[in-house]
Amino acid sequence: MSGDTGDRPNGTDPAGRARGADAFGAGMGDHGDRTDTAGGESVAAGPAGVERPAALVNLREFEAAAWERLDPVFYDYFAGGAADEITLAANEAAFRRRALIPRVLRGQGPPRLGVTLLGQEASMPVLLAPTAFHRLAHPDAERATARAAAEAGVIMIAAMLSTVTIEEIAACGPRLWFQLYIQPDLEFTASLVRRAEAAGCRALVVTADSPALGRNERAERHGFHDLPPGMYCANMAEGGHVRQVALSPEISWRHVDRLREMTSLPIVIKGVLHPGDARLAVEHGADAIIVSNHGGRQLDTTPASLDRLAPVAEAVDGRVPLLLDGGIRRGTDVVKALALGAAAVAIGRPTLWGLAVGGQAGVARVLALLRRELAGTLALCGAATPGEVTADLVEEVASLR
Numbered sequence: 001m002s003g004d005t006g007d008r009p010n011g012t013d014p015a016g017r018a019r020g021a022d023a024f025g026a027g028m029g030d031h032g033d034r035t036d037t038a039g040g041e042s043v044a045a046g047p048a049g050v051e052r053p054a055a056l057v058n059l060r061e062f063e064a065a066a067w068e069r070l071d072p073v074f075y076d077y078f079a080g081g082a083a084d085e086i087t088l089a090a091n092e093a094a095f096r097r098r099a100l101i102p103r104v105l106r107g108q109g110p111p112r113l114g115v116t117l118l119g120q121e122a123s124m125p126v127l128l129a130p131t132a133f134h135r136l137a138h139p140d141a142e143r144a145t146a147r148a149a150a151e152a153g154v155i156m157i158a159a160m161l162s163t164v165t166i167e168e169i170a171a172c173g174p175r176l177w178f179q180l181y182i183q184p185d186l187e188f189t190a191s192l193v194r195r196a197e198a199a200g201c202r203a204l205v206v207t208a209d210s211p212a213l214g215r216n217e218r219a220e221r222h223g224f225h226d227l228p229p230g231m232y233c234a235n236m237a238e239g240g241h242v243r244q245v246a247l248s249p250e251i252s253w254r255h256v257d258r259l260r261e262m263t264s265l266p267i268v269i270k271g272v273l274h275p276g277d278a279r280l281a282v283e284h285g286a287d288a289i290i291v292s293n294h295g296g297r298q299l300d301t302t303p304a305s306l307d308r309l310a311p312v313a314e315a316v317d318g319r320v321p322l323l324l325d326g327g328i329r330r331g332t333d334v335v336k337a338l339a340l341g342a343a344a345v346a347i348g349r350p351t352l353w354g355l356a357v358g359g360q361a362g363v364a365r366v367l368a369l370l371r372r373e374l375a376g377t378l379a380l381c382g383a384a385t386p387g388e389v390t391a392d393l394v395e396e397v398a399s400l401r
C-alpha cells in the first residue's frame, strides 16, 4: 500500500489507472502555472469521463479526479504521509477491519443528523479538519471551502497556515473554529487569538502533535519546500513581511495554560493518541480533544487514530467530547467512529480533493455525499440520530481483514 503510492506521480492514479498525458493542460511539474489551468468551476473531463463534481458519486472518485487535475507536486504534498506511510495506510484500514452490526425493525423514522459541539450547532457530525495552503488546490482557496461549509452548515476548522486571512474566511459565513500552532512568541500568539475571536471563531484548536515538521518524502522528492510565488501564509503577514512559522519543540502544557488565560474560547487539543495526554488535556482545561495522528503526516508507525479512540475515551471518561480524524472516506466510517466514542469526526484530504476538482461546488459535493451516506448508514443501522449510535453496532471481525 505505502510502496505503490510513492511511485504514483507519473505512474498510476489512486485506483491504479494511468494518468492521461498532461490531460488538462497543466504543465506537469511546472506548478507555477497550475492555478491558471485547473482552477475554474467548469470541470474538465475526469478519469471516468465525468464533466462536473455532481457526476462523482463517492469520495474515492474525488481523489482520483483530483489526481488527474492537480499538479503532481501539489497532489503529492496533499496525499503524502510521513516516511513509509504506514500510519497513512493504517488510518483507512482500521475502518475496513470493523464491521457494522445493524439493528432492525426499530421504526426509527428518518435520520436527523444535527449535533451541538461546544455549544455550536452543526448540520452533521462531520467537520472540516484544518489543512494548510488551500490555494494550491484552487485559486479561490479557503474562501471556496468556507462558502461550501457555510452552505452545508458544517463547522470549518480554519488552519492558521491558510492562504487567505482568517477575516476573509470568516466573511464567507461558515461556523468557524481556528487552528493554532502555538508560537513561542506568545505576544504574536495572543494577537492571532484576538484576531480569531474578533473574526467570530467559536473555538481554538491547538495542534499538539507537531513539535517538529513531519517528513513528507513525496514532497521532498519533488523538491517542494516553499509555496509558489504569490502564495503565502496570510495570517502571518505583518507589514510587507511574512513571519516564519515555528513548529517548536519548546511548546508544552504550560503554553496551554497561558492560552487558557488569554481567552475564554473553548480550547480543543488536536493530535492526542496517549491516554495520559488525554488526562493531562482535561486537567489543563481542554474543552474537547481530537484523537488524530495528523493524517499520518507526523510520526509514522503510530496506530490508526480509530484504534486510539477507545483507550482515549476510557481515560477521559466522558469529561469532554472526543473528535476523531484520519481516514474518514465514507458514511460508514463516520458511524464506526461514533460507535467507538467520538462525538464527531473531521475530514482532511477529501476537502482538498473537492476543492481541486470544483472549488466551492466540489467541496459542497463532497459534503453532500458524506451527508447522504451518513443518513443512509444511520437508517440501515436502525439509529435515528448520531447520539443513538451505540458501541454494540461495531465489531472487529475476521471476515473483513
Ligand SMILES: Cc1cc2nc3c(=O)[nH]c(=O)nc-3n(C[C@H](O)[C@H](O)[C@H](O)COP(=O)(O)O)c2cc1C
Pocket: 077, 078, 079, 091, 129, 130, 131, 132, 159, 160, 161, 179, 207, 270, 292, 293, 294, 295, 296, 297, 325, 326, 327, 328, 346, 347, 348, 349, 350
Ligand atoms: C495537506 C494537509 C495539510 C494539513 N495541514 C494541517 C495544519 O495546518 N494544521 C493541522 O493541525 N493539521 C493539518 N493537517 C492534518 C489534518 O487536520 C487532519 O488531521 C488529517 O488530514 C486527517 O486525515 P485525513 O486527511 O485522512 O482525513 C493537514 C493535512 C493535510 C493532508
Ligand SMILES: CCCCC(=O)C(=O)O
Pocket: 132, 161, 213, 245, 294, 297
Ligand atoms: C508547515 C506546514 C505544516 C502544515 C501541516 O500541518 C501539514 O502539511 O500536515
